[in-house]
Amino acid sequence: MRxxxxxxxxxxxFGPHAEAGTISDLxxxxxxxxxxxxxxxxxxxxxxxxxxxxxxxxxxxxxxxGDWTLVQSYANGTxxxxxxxxxxxxxxxxxDPA
Numbered sequence: 001m002r003x004x005x006x007x008x009x010x011x012x013x014f015g016p017h018a019e020a021g022t023i024s025d026l027x028x029x030x031x032x033x034x035x036x037x038x039x040x041x042x043x044x045x046x047x048x049x050x051x052x053x054x055x056x057x058x059x060x061x062x063x064x065x066g067d068w069t070l071v072q073s074y075a076n077g078t079x080x081x082x083x084x085x086x087x088x089x090x091x092x093x094x095x096d097p098a
Contacts, residue, residue, distance in 0.1 A: 028080040031073050044069060047090075062088050 029037075038044040044061040047068075052058050055075040062068050070083040 026080050026082060028078055031077050031079040034071065034079045034081070038069060038071075042067075042069075 038061050042061075042063050044063040044067075047060045047062045049057055049059040052072065057073045059071045059073060060068060061071060066086060066088045068085050068088040069081055071079050072082050073079040
């Protein structure tokens with residue numbers, strides 16, 4: 001699955017609408033297009049998200065095999081894949097002791 005994702009990202013990198021990131025491992029694209037790519041081609045679902053600042057949102061995407069993708073979305077409509085990995089494990093939240 002990771003090789004399929006890597007191949008897809010390489011193909012998108014050289015596509016007409018892809019934008020280059022500031023570091024070589026960063027892949028950026030239109031937020032809606034990147035979200036569609038993650039859902040349809042990789043079968044990923046958004047597990048959670050949180051604000052990184054006034055103009056940035058971090059999202060964690062997980063697919064059925066446990067591969068994960070960390071996406072940072074910006075207010076200008078661009079999103080970037082900032083990290084990817086394997087073997088995601090969800091950890092149950094514990095209640096705070098009273």
